[in-house]
Amino acid sequence: MNLINEAARAAVRRDYDLPTEPGMCLAATRTVVERAFGWPSHELYRRIVTEHVQANTTGTPWATDAEKSFRARGLTVPLWQSPRPGDLVFNHTSMPYGHVGVVVAHAGGLYVLENAQVRRGLHQYAAINLCPLHLWDGITTIGRLPDAEVDDPPQPERRVLLERGPAVENITGKRLEIMEARGVTINAEQPDTVRIAVNVGALPPAKPLKN
Secondary structure, three states: OEHHHHHHHHHHOOOOOOOOOOOOHHHHHHHHHHHHHOOOOOHHHHHOOOOOHHHHOOOOOOHHHHHHHHHHOOOEEOOOOOOOOOOEEEEOOOOOOOEEEEEEEEOOEEEEEEEOOOOOOEEEEOOEEEEEHHHOOOEEEEEOOHHHEOOOOOOOOOOOEEEEOOEEEEOOOOEEEEHHHOOEEEEEEEOOEEEEEEOHHHOOOOOOOOO
């Protein structure tokens, strides 16, 4: 599981909001990354985007500053590799500022969650887009934070319990017919799908509802 991908998916669901002013691509990306790691606001800048910020004369990091910092720190993968969910992708479509977004798995495909001046792909709200990765042209750097990959959390054991009076029986993996229940058959052979079959002929006739 990739923490950045999960945080980006949460942003798509609007579990939290991204900066919506057009042109705030790095701020939107920073918000996703900091949400993923539980970092305080602007921590990404303090940890990674530091040594190249003053070069832009504003003191506020641009996407090109982040791109240079990722390269300098070796937090990149070769461009011949395909980006994967949780990666940060950079391009030079808006120089000297640059552009950056987060690769996210969505609806069976790969998209780039971005704050952009244009509306493209699956427009979300304000300046936020979900652009199909194959339409996100001119990738110049793929940034990858290694700590984003974590093991999937263990799945809890699934059980199917049958209550009959005070007795409780674990019937996971069993198929049984409850005769005293007027022909109800419970099939729990597959714990993720419990099927309950009712013998309609064994049920009493339905009583009409009174007005």
